[in-house]
Structures are given as structure tokens and as C-alpha cells.
Amino acid sequence: MKNENIPSSPDFISLDEAAEMTKGTRITFIPGVQALYAEALKNICFVKNVPIIRALHPSMGVDKQTGEDRQARLYELTSQTGLPTMFHDGERPRNVWTEQLALAEKIGSPSSPALIPENFEHRVEMFGLCAVVLAEDGLLWNMRILSDGPLGRKYGYSDEASAAAPAKIAEVITLIDTRLIRQAERGSRYLVGDSLTAADIYWATMSMCVMATPPEIMPVTKRNKGMLELFAANSKMPGIAKVLSKRIEDHHRHILTTYCETPAVLGGDLV
Template identity: 30%
Template sequence: MMDYKSPAEASQLGGLRIALTAGVPAPWSMAARYMFDVKGIEYIPVLQVASEANEELVAWTGHRNAPVVVLDDEPPRTNWADIIELAERLNPEPPLVPADPEQRIRMFGLCNEICGAGGYMWNARHLMMAPLMNSSDPGLSSMRQTMGKAYGYSEQAAAAAPALVAQVLTLLAGELEAQQTRGSRYYLGDSLTALDLVWASFSNTLRPLPEEVNPMDPGIRKVYSSMGEFAKPPDILFEHRDFIYRNHLTLPLDF
């Protein structure tokens, strides 16, 4: 596990602090970290616990979830696009946002299809939550209420989710196939962008990296693997993920 500061401790410090979900390779947290990691930007990891109230974090930042990125006295950032733009400001090299405006629009648009509201993970989460939300176990009532309210779960949303998940995965695979045809291993152009890092992070919710490099909770691994078995994503998505980890990120994962 990473060496986390508590939110109370972090609130008294300066510099760059990032609240991250501890003990699990949470995709939004991993993606946020990677924007700074590949640029060599140092930060203080701050503890956030999944599905809990995180009162200290709320008292400091106003947010319960992770990631929350705080730089000195600037307002906390939670939106994935704002986090990317902050990383670019702090260190422009290597650039993770294309200079070409059309490619830049495409990158932010595809990132949104993965991690934005209504995108891949938003809908995949409805599917993952369905057993919890349909459970009659009274011990899970508090979690059902918290998760349902936070993520807008409904039976209608869960029913619509499979088609929306498939739509995004087909789109992403098509992008990689087109790039492969022109001789590139990346989503855009011929170099790493934030989109590659976002997909590397979120791909683990379909086909987690092996246990020896990703020592995650067995229950969560089962949920993620079941999602992959259900969605049947194309192999090219994971060939890309493995390439990005081999060439740009660090294994084993720590969280």
C-alpha cells in the first residue's frame, strides 16, 4: 500500500496532494496519479476509503470521493479534465494533450466516453452495482443508499447499460485498429497522450492485470473479471493496455 497521509494531516501541508482510493486499483484514482507520475511530478498521497463517509476529506475539500487534487491554496479539483490540465501546467513535458486542436478535441471526447458521466465506467458501474442494489440483506442498506444516491442507480439505468458499454468498447477498439493500420501503438498520433493512460487505468475493470503485478482484493477482482466475461471486450484493448504499462508505467501496481 502507498504511504498515505490522513486528510487532516494533508490539509496542513502545502504542495500537491492527491486523495486516492486506498487498497484497490480504483480507475479514476489510478488515472489521476498517472498524469503526474509520467511527468515526474511529486505529490503527497492522501487516504480516501471507498464507500465510506470520509468525514475528514469532506471537511478539508468538500468531497467524499477520490480523486481529489489539491495544489497549495487552489480550489480542489475532482474533474478528470481539470486534473489533466493541471498536470500539463505543472510540467508540459512529456505533453499528454495533443497540440493539434482536432486531435485535442478527439482526445478529450474519447476520455469522456471512458470516464465521464454516461460513459463506459458510469454504465459498467450500474451493472456491477445491480447485485448490491437488488440484495435484501439489511446489513447492506446503508451502502445501497450511499451508492445509489451517488451514482444515480436505477433499474432503467442498469437495463440500458449493456448496450452503452458495448458501444464505447467498440468505438475504442476501432480507434486502435485504425491507428495500428497506420503503424502507431497509441490512441492518437505517434506518442503517449492522457487517453492512453485513462484507458490503461479503466481497462482493469474488465480484465484485471495478473495477481503478481496487481495484488487486488479477490472479491473486487471477481467483480471486474465478471464484467469482462459479460462485455466480451476485444483483445486489442488489452494489448494496448499491456503496451502502455510495459513502456510508460510501473509494475507492480501500488494502491
């Protein structure tokens, strides 16, 4: 779904400006990069009709000129360094997806879809599905440790953990696929119940890490080209390719193109 109000090169305010503001919803991003937790939160806010102000998320590592940790100020402000950080009005910053989702649900437009089901059984299903995608040892967690590097190390990379990751990723994909089969039998296109929930939005966004996503959905920028290639390569890993069904792809495309902002607005320099 295209949003005519947002230019494809949006403005980003500084982290300090975002922290100082006392009105509005500010979320940190790296321009031109589809960091998936940030993309998912952006999509959640899009569905909930929450206008967002984009702020710059400092990159990991040390500033070459000053020798200082680039994330020192972020840590000082939020006691953590994860991307995205979400500020709303004068409230404490939120850095974990469960809290970010709860906030978006609360401040969203009353006419927007309820992403957290009222029905508690459905709620259990929704949070359970989200957890195997977003939480510790879930899809994203295991994707990050496929290769050795600063991010992989932060999430417990070891040769053994990395070797076990593709099978865990495949298990999550199969779980989602099985669920889509059961839901289709009940006449539903969604992962939980009969309507859209946060599970659809989170899954459709996070599963980009095991898909070759076309530019109509995810534009190619100078900074995300390598990441897009890496995600496409993940989709071809034998254990993963085997379980990526057409059903998975159709649901992913349907949710992104119907409910989320496509093409994604990333900022940065388009290729």
C-alpha cells in the same frame, strides 16, 4: 515500468495534514484499493514525473462509534466527496479529471510526454475519447450501475439504467477498438496521433473494470480481491466478452507496462 524510489507499502498522511500543507502534490487514496479514477490520476502523475504524497480518502458511510458521516471533513474541505481529491501547493482542491489532468500537465517535468496534444484537432479527439470513458454516462459510469449498492445508487442506479449499461459499455469498447484499427492502419500504436496522450493512460487504466488484470499489473490485496473478481466477471458478461478483442488487450497491456507504474503501488495488505 517499475519505480525503484517508491516502496510497495507507501506512507499515507491524513486528510487534514494534506489540506494543511502548502507545498507539494497530495492525492487521496484508499490503501489497498484500485479506485480507478485515483489509479488513473496516479498513472498520469507517474508519466508526468510529478512526485505525489498519498493521503487517506475517507470511505463512504457512517462511523460505527461516533455515528458521524465519515466524509463530513472531506466535504467541509472540498464541497464534494469524490475519490480522488488532489491538492497542489496552496491552491484550491481539484476533484474533476479534466482539472486534475490540466494541473498535472502544467506542473509535470518539461521532459515528460505532453499528454494534452498541442494540435487542437488531436485535442478534440483526446478529450472526446476520455469523456466516453470517464464522464457522465461513460464506461465507468455504466460499470458502476451494473449492480445495486451505495455507489450505484449515487450514480443513478435503476433497473432500467442498469439493464442498458452492458450495451453502453460494449459500445465504448467497440469505439476504442475501431479507433485502434484505424490508428494501426496509419502506423500508430496510440489512440490519438502518433504519440502517447492522456487518452491512452486513462483508457488503459479505466478499462481494468472490464478486464481480468494479472498481479504483475494489479497486485491482490486484502481489500481489493473482491473488486478484482468483480472486474474479471464483468469481462465475461456476454455483450462485453464479445467485443473485448486481442487488440484492446494488447494496447491496454502495452500502455500500462511501458508507461505506468507496474505492479501498481496500492499500499494496504498484500495477499
